Amino acid sequence: KAGVTQTPRYLIKTRGQQVTLSCSPISGHRSVSWYQQTPGQGLQFLFEYFSETQRNKGNFPGRFSGRQFSNSRSEMNVSTLELGDSALYLCASSLDVNSPLHFGNGTRLTVT
Amino acid sequence: AQSVTQLDSQVPVFEEAPVELRCNYSSSVSVYLFWYVQYPNQGLQLLLKYLSGSTLVESINGFEAEFNKSQTSFHLRKPSVHISDTAEYFCAVRGWTTAGNKLTFGGGTRVLVKP
Numbered sequence: 001k002a003g004v005t006q007t008p009r010y011l012i013k014t015r016g017q018q019v020t021l022s023c024s025p026i027s028g029h030r031s032v033s034w035y036q037q038t039p040g041q042g043l044q045f046l047f048e049y050f051s052e053t054q055r056n057k058g059n060f061p062g063r064f065s066g067r068q069f070s071n072s073r074s075e076m077n078v079s080t081l082e083l084g085d086s087a088l089y090l091c092a093s094s095l096d097v098n099s100p101l102h103f104g105n106g107t108r109l110t111v112t
Numbered sequence: 113a114q115s116v117t118q119l120d121s122q123v124p125v126f127e128e129a130p131v132e133l134r135c136n137y138s139s140s141v142s143v144y145l146f147w148y149v150q151y152p153n154q155g156l157q158l159l160l161k162y163l164s165g166s167t168l169v170e171s172i173n174g175f176e177a178e179f180n181k182s183q184t185s186f187h188l189r190k191p192s193v194h195i196s197d198t199a200e201y202f203c204a205v206r207g208w209t210t211a212g213n214k215l216t217f218g219g220g221t222r223v224l225v226k227p
Binding site: 004006033035042043045048056058090092098100101102103104105106 | 144146148153154155156157158161202206214215216217218219220
């Protein structure tokens with residue numbers, strides 16, 4: 001069974017631009033979560049989706065948004081990029097909201 | 113609020129020596145507990161989990177963790193480490209909170225296995 005796939009793997013953007021990251025969950029998984037990982041802040045929860053509905057949201061500004069499609073694939077969008085948005089963005093899927101998370105390899109975003 | 117504390121940010125250890133990574137959590141509700149491992153340039157991989165039942169859980173590669181409810185701890189141990197165990201390890205807690213059901217991670221512990 002294929003794992004969680006995140007694209008692209010690396011991304012370089014400039015301040016003020018916007019970016020869209022994509023995540024394909026493990027087949028059959030209906031819950032998708034997003035995390036931001038930085039050396040200073042560690043792993044921080046962004047949001048969680050289940051059956052196309054956002055169930056939970058972390059403490060990030062409105063520039064960070066996401067959505068989930070009917071096939072469970074998910075995208076997250078960051079608008080008006082700032083230098084501090086440089087991070088590894090990890091997507092994780094699970095069968096349901098109480099099952100363990102399975103992570104993708106992440107998208108490393110660099111904002112210059 | 114839910115929180116996880118990993119007391120050691122880095123743990124150097126010699127090959128074939130034992131290692132213990134400490135994890136304490138805070139939560140006012142029932143929790144599920146997890147250990148994840150992250151190798152360089154990769155995502156997190158589930159190492160082991162405690163959902164219910166026996167408080168001692170084991171992974172297939174020799175790690176074990178014990179859930180101690182009274183001490184709110186979930187320490188990870190391995191009796192003999194290998195060079196390939198060099199990685200960052202994250203303890204995580206999942207429980208119901210006012211903000212819904214989310215996974216909270218500790219700050220991570222970097223394990224460096226020396227020959």
